[in-house]
Amino acid sequence: MDWGVKNRLARIFKPDTGKTVMLAVDHGYFLGPTSGLEVPSKTIKPLLPYANSLMLTRGVLRTSVPADFDIPIVLRVSGGTSILSKDLSNEGITTSIREAIRLNVCAIALSIFVGSEHERESLLNLAELINQAEEFGIPVLTVTAVGREMTRDAKYLSLCCRIAAEMGAHFVKTYYCEDFEKVVETCPVPVVIAGGKKIPEKNALQLAHNAISHGAAGVDMGRNIFQSDNPVGMIQAVKAIVHKRISVEEAYKMYEGSKKT
Numbered sequence: 001m002d003w004g005v006k007n008r009l010a011r012i013f014k015p016d017t018g019k020t021v022m023l024a025v026d027h028g029y030f031l032g033p034t035s036g037l038e039v040p041s042k043t044i045k046p047l048l049p050y051a052n053s054l055m056l057t058r059g060v061l062r063t064s065v066p067a068d069f070d071i072p073i074v075l076r077v078s079g080g081t082s083i084l085s086k087d088l089s090n091e092g093i094t095t096s097i098r099e100a101i102r103l104n105v106c107a108i109a110l111s112i113f114v115g116s117e118h119e120r121e122s123l124l125n126l127a128e129l130i131n132q133a134e135e136f137g138i139p140v141l142t143v144t145a146v147g148r149e150m151t152r153d154a155k156y157l158s159l160c161c162r163i164a165a166e167m168g169a170h171f172v173k174t175y176y177c178e179d180f181e182k183v184v185e186t187c188p189v190p191v192v193i194a195g196g197k198k199i200p201e202k203n204a205l206q207l208a209h210n211a212i213s214h215g216a217a218g219v220d221m222g223r224n225i226f227q228s229d230n231p232v233g234m235i236q237a238v239k240a241i242v243h244k245r246i247s248v249e250e251a252y253k254m255y256e257g258s259k260k261t
């Protein structure tokens with residue numbers, strides 16, 4: 001693997017554990033001012049010291065993240081639809097590779113829509129993005145979007161992750177599911193999980209614990225951190241699960257305990 005790709009990946013995946021806690025704050029690219037992310041700078045600022053990486057769009061990066069804060073950026077470069085669109089799978093590439101380099105990012109991210117109407121376009125967008133990114137040593141994260149009519153099971157998610165890896169993605173983001181180890185085993189690149197919709201804090205910690213126990217290389221969590229009543233406590237607890245392999249009980253105590261300080 002190219003030195004630049006390895007170096008950028010080593011900034012996202014901490015070399016001492018090989019794992020990462022990415023904070024996903026890219027939701028506005030199709031959801032607009034999502035609950036908890038209405039003013040991105042306010043949400044992001046207190047969490048910055050704890051995240052191993054930040055996933056977001058260029059607009060939020062430029063307006064809401066201080067340029068002198070040292071954090072690896074994973075830039076979302078796909079979009080073109082909104083929550084009002086009839087078909088969310090109709091995404092294109094929104095940000096050029098030159099812009100990603102100008103913004104000094106560590107990776108770029110694009111969603112694929114396997115089994116959806118625009119499956120082919122999204123896979124060819126991925127191929128094109130990887131071809132461009134390879135020239136400059138920029139890793140590509142593929143996000144396996146799941147259409148409303150799809151089932152989040154190991155069979156479907158393995159299909160999505162494997163296709164992304166075959167196309168040349170350097171890491172993949174998907175959902176945790178039953179038999180998750182099958183998804184990881186059949187995907188030759190690291191798999192990180194999205195948190196999904198907000199659930200009770202203990203359940204979100206359990207989700208992170210299950211994912212790491214079954215082979216995930218980390219989490220790329222958004223709503224279950226920034227929509228929590230204690231976002232800083234939540235990210236610290238998730239981080240301790242991912243990097244220190246503490247139990248869910250210990251992590252929950254950590255989250256509760258930090259409310260008092």
Ligand code: 5RP
Nearest residue numbers: 024143194195196221222223
């Ligand atoms: C949407 C994304 C989001 O970053 C991700 O799903 C958000 O994380 P969470 O589900 O934990 O809020 O990639 O396609």
